[in-house]
Each structure stands twice: as structure tokens, then as C-alpha cells.
Amino acid sequence: MxxxxxxxxxxxxxxxxxxxxxxxxxxxxxxxxxxxxxxxxxxxxxxxxxxxxxxxxxxxxxxxxxxxxxxxxxxxxxxxxxxxxxxxxxxxxxxxxxxxxxxxxxxxxxxxxxxxxxxxxxxxxxxxxxxxxxxxxxxxxxxxxxxxxxxxxxxxxxxxxxITGLSGSGPAYVFTFIDALAQGGVKMGLPYQDALKIATQTVLGAAKLLKETGEHPAVLRDTVSSPAGTTIYGLHELEKKNFKDAVISAVETATKRSKEL
Ligand SMILES: NC(=O)C1=CN([C@@H]2O[C@H](COP(=O)(O)OP(=O)(O)OC[C@H]3O[C@@H](n4cnc5c(N)ncnc54)[C@H](O)[C@@H]3O)[C@@H](O)[C@H]2O)C=CC1
Ligand SMILES: O=C(O)[C@@H]1CCC=N1
Structure with missing residues (x-):
């Protein structure tokens, strides 16, 4: 057996x-x-x-x-x-x-x-x-x-x-986000391989910090954002391009697709 x-x-x-x-x-x-x-x-x-x-x-x-x-x-x-x-x-x-x-x-x-x-x-x-x-x-x-x-x-x-729409499919969303972060780095002058390592560690470190502190993501986000600093300028771009809206819709649409299979 x-x-x-x-x-x-x-x-x-x-x-x-x-x-x-x-x-x-x-x-x-x-x-x-x-x-x-x-x-x-x-x-x-x-x-x-x-x-x-x-x-x-x-x-x-x-x-x-x-x-x-x-x-x-x-x-x-x-x-x-x-x-x-x-x-x-x-x-x-x-x-x-x-x-x-x-x-x-x-x-x-x-x-x-x-x-x-x-x-x-x-x-x-x-x-x-x-x-x-x-x-x-x-x-x-x-x-x-x-x-x-x-x-x-x-x-x-x-x-x-x-769960299927969130974590089942989720790694694909995260890989796409990491690739996009790295490409942003390339656009601003970093070689892709370095940018990819930096983007990957950024996501891993942020996820671990969230998990280990148990803080709300918004609290940790605010610790990164200095008044009139770089982060709020970057975050504003994400807001203008409806980043959160896109992510919420991705989970919603994938969940609906799972129900159809
Ligand atoms: N890939 C992912 O991230 C996730 C996949 N799943 C589920 O896991 C299942 C498999 O997905 P993947 O591994 O990505 O697909 P896949 O296409 O990589 O693997 C499926 C395997 O099943 C074999 N197979 C097909 N018919 C068979 C049969 N009659 N007898 C024995 N083997 C047979 C195929 O040859 C293939 O190697 C799907 O139902 C999917 O919904 C669930 C969670 C995550
Ligand atoms: O794309 C799919 O249908 C499967 C289920 C979750 C991840 N992969």
C-alpha cells in the first residue's frame, strides 16, 4: 500500500x-x-x-x-x-x-x-x-x-x-506585479536582472513585515510615505491608474470564472 x-x-x-x-x-x-x-x-x-x-x-x-x-x-x-x-x-x-x-x-x-x-x-x-x-x-x-x-x-x-480567485490565481497577479516593478526599474536605468532581484525582495520583505507585525497594510503604507516625499507621488500614480480597482476586479472576475468551470 x-x-x-x-x-x-x-x-x-x-x-x-x-x-x-x-x-x-x-x-x-x-x-x-x-x-x-x-x-x-x-x-x-x-x-x-x-x-x-x-x-x-x-x-x-x-x-x-x-x-x-x-x-x-x-x-x-x-x-x-x-x-x-x-x-x-x-x-x-x-x-x-x-x-x-x-x-x-x-x-x-x-x-x-x-x-x-x-x-x-x-x-x-x-x-x-x-x-x-x-x-x-x-x-x-x-x-x-x-x-x-x-x-x-x-x-x-x-x-x-x-480562494481560487484570490490565492489560487494570485501568484500570477504577483508575478505580473513584480515584473512590472522590475520593468519600471529598467525604464529608470537598472539592468533587468538586478531590478528583478530588487523587486522580488521588495515584495517578499513587505509581505513578511505585514505578516510578522500583524499591522493593517494602510498603517505600514503610511510609515513608508514621507510628507511630500517620493512614495506619495508614486502612490498617487497608482490611484490615478486605478490600481486597487484593477486588483479587486481581478479577484472578482477570477472568482466568477471559477464558478463557471
Ligand atoms: N496551476 C495552478 O496554479 C493551480 C491549478 N489547480 C488545479 O489543478 C489542476 C491541474 O492544473 P495544472 O497542474 O496547472 O494542469 P497541467 O495541465 O499542468 O497538468 C494536468 C496533468 O494531468 C494529466 N492528465 C490529463 N488527463 C489525465 C488522465 N485522464 N489521467 C491521468 N493524467 C491526466 C496531464 O497529462 C497533465 O500532466 C486543475 O484542475 C486546476 O484547476 C488548482 C490550483 C492552482
Ligand atoms: O487558472 C486556473 O484555472 C487554475 C486555478 C487556479 C490557478 N490556476
Whole structure:
């Protein structure tokens, strides 16, 4: 038996496998993986020293099965395995927008848990939203496992769409912001590689300061802004270009999209 099986070893599947091994303390020999793309499966097997197997064996041999395919591949991926699950197994779905109810309509037996992680799970710094099909004595064990991937927030299932629009998609917004900061630096004369390092550390440092002090962001913003200084001039530009409006709309629109998937 394996502790964990992973079906779908793309970007998020790899993040989960790496996070489980390097941060959650799951031994690589306790993990079995499958991907319809055998090249990808072999790459993951070699890189992380996990077992590779056909999809049916992954279900037959794992206590906990992570399903990490795209929402469009839900039906196909579950078709050949839906009758294999047993009552005491756990199926953790990572699929954005796909409701527990829909998964239960295909597979009846396992306890279905829905999570919404993000790619920083790759380094144990993710955000993981989680909803359980029902209360279970296995809840703490599952939460402890997920803690290896990052900070875990248990929410009502309908709020997982918001988690998707905020932290699931969020790294992409932050990467875009960091790239834009760096390009600003380039425009004003810094080489891109230096500007990128400076922009990245600025975002990391600001996020850590916020987290460690527990202050409201507006309080910390005011500590940076000297009267008639540089920062208020920069902030005014962001206001004029509707920066906050754009960010709020990004989360809103991505949340709505998650509900549509
Ligand atoms: N990439 C991200 O930041 C996040 C993704 N997710 C969710 O994770 C899921 C996967 O996303 P990504 O990893 O980005 O996609 P991806 O396209 O990188 O990986 C999906 C993998 O599933 C494999 N696959 C497809 N059909 C299969 C089948 N029938 N059996 C076995 N393997 C199969 C594909 O070959 C591919 O390697 C999606 O449902 C997405 O909503 C959730 C949170 C964040
Ligand atoms: O873009 C997507 O649909 C997935 C869900 C959250 C992050 N990536």
C-alpha cells in the first residue's frame, strides 16, 4: 500500500508531490503517481524517486488519492477508476470550480475533500483552501498533511471559488506585479536582472513585515510615505491608474470564472 497516490503530474501535481516529500515528511517510497502523458510521468518518477503506475493501481494501492487533472478531464480520468474506490479511501480533488456534489455523482464511496492550493506549495509556502464533504475523524490527519504544502484555511465549499480567485490565481497577479516593478526599474536605468532581484525582495520583505507585525497594510503604507516625499507621488500614480480597482476586479472576475468551470 502507498500513503498517497497522485493522478495528474502537471504543474500543480508536481507542486503537491514535491511539497509532500520535502515539507510534509512523506517518504517518496510512500507515493505512487500516474499521468496520461508517460513522458511526464517518467520525468516525475525519476526526479522525485516515487513509484509510477497505471491509474487503476494508483487507486487500488493508495490510502489518499489526489486528483490533479484539468476540470475538462474530470470525466475521462474518473471513468476507469470510479468503481475501484473503497469506503475508507480519501479522494482529494484539486480541480478549480468542480463541486464535491459533482464528484460524488461519479464516485460514491471515498470521502471527497476539495482543496484549492497554489503553486508556492512547491516550496511549502502555498495557501491551501479546503472543504470536506462531511465531518470526519480523518479531518485533522488530512489538514496536517496539507500543512506541509503551506497555510491551510478550512472554508465552506462555496468560498473555495473566492480562494481560487484570490490565492489560487494570485501568484500570477504577483508575478505580473513584480515584473512590472522590475520593468519600471529598467525604464529608470537598472539592468533587468538586478531590478528583478530588487523587486522580488521588495515584495517578499513587505509581505513578511505585514505578516510578522500583524499591522493593517494602510498603517505600514503610511510609515513608508514621507510628507511630500517620493512614495506619495508614486502612490498617487497608482490611484490615478486605478490600481486597487484593477486588483479587486481581478479577484472578482477570477472568482466568477471559477464558478463557471
Ligand atoms: N496551476 C495552478 O496554479 C493551480 C491549478 N489547480 C488545479 O489543478 C489542476 C491541474 O492544473 P495544472 O497542474 O496547472 O494542469 P497541467 O495541465 O499542468 O497538468 C494536468 C496533468 O494531468 C494529466 N492528465 C490529463 N488527463 C489525465 C488522465 N485522464 N489521467 C491521468 N493524467 C491526466 C496531464 O497529462 C497533465 O500532466 C486543475 O484542475 C486546476 O484547476 C488548482 C490550483 C492552482
Ligand atoms: O487558472 C486556473 O484555472 C487554475 C486555478 C487556479 C490557478 N490556476
Amino acid at each position: 502507498f500513503k498517497v497516490g497522485v493522478i495528474g503530474c502537471g504543474n500543480m501535481g508536481e507542486a503537491i508531490i514535491k511539497g509532500l516529500i520535502e515539507k510534509a515528511g512523506i517518504n517518496s517510497t510512500s507515493i505512487v503517481v500516474n499521468d496520461i502523458n508517460k513522458e511526464r510521468q517518467n520525468y516525475i518518477v525519476e526526479k522525485y524517486n516515487v513509484a509510477g503506475s497505471d491509474i487503476r493501481k494508483v487507486v487500488n494501492l493508495s490510502e489518499i488519492v489526489f486528483l490533479v487533472v484539468k476540470p475538462k478531464d474530470l470525466q475521462d480520468s474518473l471513468e476507469s477508476i470510479k468503481d475501484l474506490f473503497k469506503e475508507n479511501q480519501i479522494l482529494i480533488s484539486v480541480l478549480a470550480g468542480v463541486k464535491i456534489e459533482k464528484i460524488k455523482s461519479i464516485v460514491e464511496k471515498p470521502l471527497v475533500v476539495r482543496i484549492m492550493p497554489n503553486t508556492p506549495a512547491l516550496i511549502g509556502e502555498g495557501v491551501i483552501g479546503v472543504s470536506f464533504e462531511k465531518d470526519t475523524e480523518k479531518k485533522q490527519e488530512i489538514i496536517d498533511l496539507l500543512k506541509g504544502l503551506g497555510e491551510v484555511f478550512e472554508v465552506k465549499e462555496e468560498l473555495l471559488d473566492v
